Amino acid sequence: MSAPTPAAPMKALLSNWASRAASTVPPASQNYEPLVKNVLRQRLLSRTFLYSALFCWTLVILTATAGRGGVARLGLVGALISPFFPRTLGLAFIIWISGVVPVLVLRKVYLTASPASASSPSGVFRDALNKSSTFRSLAVYLTSASLLTAIHVVTALVFDVRAGRDPRLSLFVKSRKHPYYLNGRLLYLISSQISLAAFYVLRNVMMDRLAVRWTGSMSARAMNEIPSFMLARILTVTASALLLTAMGTVAHIVLFGCARAIVIPFVFKLPVLSHLLRPFLAHFLRGPFALTLLTRHTGLIFRAFMLGFLTISTWDFAENLFDTFVAEPINVAQATADPAVTLVSGTTSQDLYYKHFAFAELAQFARDETHAGSTRRVALFTDQKYNPNLWSAFAREALLTLGRDYQLLLRRGAPPAAAPAPAPPAKKLDAPPQIPKTPFIKEPVLKQKSASPLHSALETIASDGSVTAALASTAEAGASQIPELFRSVLPSQTKAVAETAGAAVETVKKGEQEIMQLAALPGKWKGRLQQELVAQSPSAVRRAAARLERWWHRERVHKVVEAALPNRKLDGLAADALCSLVCASLTEDRYGVVQRDIPRILEALLSFLGAVEDYQSEIITKYPVPSPEEMGQLNAKEAAEMQELALDLARAGDALSEMTDPLKDSIVRIVRTFGDKLSAFKFPPRTARKLQGFVDYH
Structure with a gap:
């Protein structure tokens, strides 16, 4: 009889009707944000970079034409051809790379949609000091201003010398006796640019410039409205740059005068720095800083003003473009397969x-x-x-x-209140059962022979006996209760120890008081100095200072x-x-x-x-x-x-x-x-x- 054939293994039937879990909506970082970033990148390259480069090119054309004598000297054909000279295009490109690109990259990196929450200028400034973006912004603007100053100096040394004019902007003065004296005109120009850069950063901080300005966004506009918009923006930038440069120039003149009249003489009185700086800055000690010194250098002041105006207008125009295009509405969903998703x-x-x-x-x-x-x-x-x-x-x-x-x-x-601290874990109520223990007997188990009465009496009155210990403890307790007037009968050793401890405590207290006085000394000097300045200042200055302090706080x-x-x-x-x-x-x-x-x-x-x-x-x-x-x-x-x-x-x-x-x-x-x-x-x-x-x- 043959063996039965084994049955085939059972297998589940596949079906297309199997239930499938529905997926969630794709996250924005994968579906929406890349589309917006692509549009913003195109705006930055094709609009912000392009318009700012055209603005720099226009500034170079105007300054080059004015420096060569204007249209009257160049002629109409020369004025039309000069913008396309390689040196004009190259200079505009270098200025754009040095003045515009660092600023726009900085704005792109630190762009935020959360505005500042401070309600006073002092609060805004205090909050800005706690942000790393403020100091990095200052470093970027100082570097850009230094590069633009170097470009201006090199351009002046090249083109003005060819035109037969000496700009007097060399690094050292032309002196055989003192060949390492630094040129004061160059130092003034550099310090002017640095102060304007710091002044511009302060203005941006007070305006919260890193936050997005949604009010400046443009909706869909007709093409014929764009030229008027650009013209209005150029006029606004020009007016604000003129005002800011004028204020910065006046402030720098005052600071430069204080540095020349007060800081440098004080530094030269220091033993080490005076020997190090004398070969380079000793000529600044000759003659006081007076208003007549300004009248002899009006050309230098005008040069610094124009350089500062070109620098600030370049920055401000680029930042205005950036503020406009980063807030302009973006429509990206229409180009996708499912706009709703x-x-x-x-x-x-x-x-x-x-x-x-x-x-x-x-x-x-x-x-x-x-x-x-x-x-x-x-x-x-x-x-x-x-x-x-x-x-x-x-x-x-x-x-x-x-x-x-x-x-x-x-x-x-x-801000929301801090979450309360977690409660300590509750103790377990069910304690483990206690195992009964046999008490340990510390007495001799075997019966001892009783001591004689004479031996017991001697043990009691001995030096370490019970009577002696009781008398000692009673004496100490009584001494603590004796009034101060009768404590002179105590042993001299106890009195000496008490006097030594009291002296140590008094020494520590005096040291603490001296430390507190030293810590409060700067505040006292500051308050006294402020009182003296207020008392010696004219009434108009005091009123102006009071208004400024009220505005600040x-x-x-x-x-x-x-x-x-x-x-x-x-x-x-x-x-x-x-x-x-x-x-x-x-x-x-x-x-x-x-x-x-x-x-x-x-x-x-x-x-x-x-x-x-x-x-x-x-x-x-x-x-x-x-x-x-x-x-x-x-x-x-x-x-x-x-x-x-x-x-x-x-x-x-x-x-x-x-x-x-x-x-x-x-x-x-x-x-x-x-x-x-x-x-x-x-x-x-x-x-x-x-x-x-x-x-x-x-």
């Missing part, structure tokens, strides 16, 4: 800069009234490829963005409001995009995906609007402004302070309106779109009361 992915970015672009483009996407725009919104509402779906991911991110800034407003711009109300609402423009875009999609969902949401989120969306918008309005009322109550009749009864100083306060309150109102206007517009559009259909939703009592006000009004 790209935009929703962009809203999840951790960088507020990219998040701003994503919400701005999503607001345009939600307002698109074309058939293609409607089709894309329908695809967004009916998406089931992702978990959570596109609408849920977007609504969650938008509400989280609004919620974080809502909490920041409730804290009035303060005065808290700006609009800065306080801006610190409480730092992302108000982003929040306005998020509310706009959210409500636009909600309004479009009435006719384009086939399955009612959006309608279930309408109550919490309206609750979030109304809560945020109520918090902003409460804050506005708080600001008005905290900083009252007198009426025009009351203003006329104030003196000049008080009236000026009230005018400053009124201006700050107006700016604070503008900042608050940047948040309240989008919120109100969003709520009004939802109310107008849904109308009576809102009665089908359930709202909390507080939200319902606020919403009823909008319904009754509209």
Whole structure:
């Protein structure tokens, strides 16, 4: 009989209906941010670099034409051909590389979307000193100014000598007796550029120039508007550069005079430095620094002024271009296969800069009234490829963005409170069972023979016996209770020890007092010196110093409001995009995906609007402004302070309106779109009361 054939192994049937887990929305770092970076790179190369290079070329053409005698000497043909000379193009390129490229690279590296939170100039300056970007910016600007100074000196030595003019900008003065004396004209030019660079960095710090200026963004413009825009920007840059250069030149003249009249004579009194510096700087000790010295060097001062003006105008024009093009709206989703996925992915970015672009483009996407725009919104509402779906991911991110800034407003711009320390672990209640132990007997186990009475008495009165020990302890306790008057009967050794300890304590106390006096000495000298300067200064100088100190430390109300609402423009875009999609969902949401989120969306918008309005009322109550009749009864100083306060309150109102206007517009559009259909939703009592006000009004 044959053996049975073994059965075939069982195998599962493959099927295309197997359940598959839906993927999440792609992160912004992979889907959206690379597209935005590509657009920004193109703007930097094709627009910012190009326009700034053209500006440098124009400056070189104007200065070269003026240096060669103008159009009258060159002729019309020469004036038209000279811009294309190799030396003109090469000089413009070198100036662009030295003055523009380092500044733009610095701005690109330290670009941020978070503005400064300080409310006074002193606070802004103090916060800037704690940032590494401030010192690196100073190093970059000082290096750029030094390079531009070197280019100017070399150009002057080459072209002015050929034209028969001596610029007198050599490194050493022409003296056979003292061949190593440094040229004072060159030192003045270098120090002027350095002081202007430091002055320009201070201005950028006070203006918070590294933060993005969203107000300067341009929307889609017609081509015929760009020349007028560039002309206006060139005029603005020219005016600001002239003013800044004039202020910097005056400040440098004062500083250079103090250095020549005070610092250098003091340094030459030092034993070591005087021998090292005398072969190079001894000629600066001859003659005092007076106003007549300025009249003999007006040409040098004018040269330094023009060089500083060209340097600052080059920097300022490049930075203005950068501020404009980094804030201009970006549309990248239309070129992708699924614009809705790209935009929703962009809203999840951790960088507020990219998040701003994503919400701005999503607001345009939600307002698109074309058939293609409607089709894309329908695809967004009916998406089931992702978990959570596109609408849920977007609504969650938008509400989280609004919620974080809502909490920041409730804290009035303060950082969140630190988390409490974790509680110590609780002790275990169930202790392990105790094992009974047999007590250890320290006495002899065997019975001892009893001692004789004479032996016991001798042991008791011995030096280490019980009676002696009791007497000693009793004596010490009694001595501690004896009054101070009768303690002279104590042994002399105890008294000596007490006196030595007291002397040591007094010595330590005197040392501590001397250290405290030495630590407080600089503050006392500073205060006394300040009092003497105030007492000896004229009244006009004291008043000017008081106004300057008040301006430096005065808290700006609009800065306080801006610190409480730092992302108000982003929040306005998020509310706009959210409500636009909600309004479009009435006719384009086939399955009612959006309608279930309408109550919490309206609750979030109304809560945020109520918090902003409460804050506005708080600001008005905290900083009252007198009426025009009351203003006329104030003196000049008080009236000026009230005018400053009124201006700050107006700016604070503008900042608050940047948040309240989008919120109100969003709520009004939802109310107008849904109308009576809102009665089908359930709202909390507080939200319902606020919403009823909008319904009754509209």
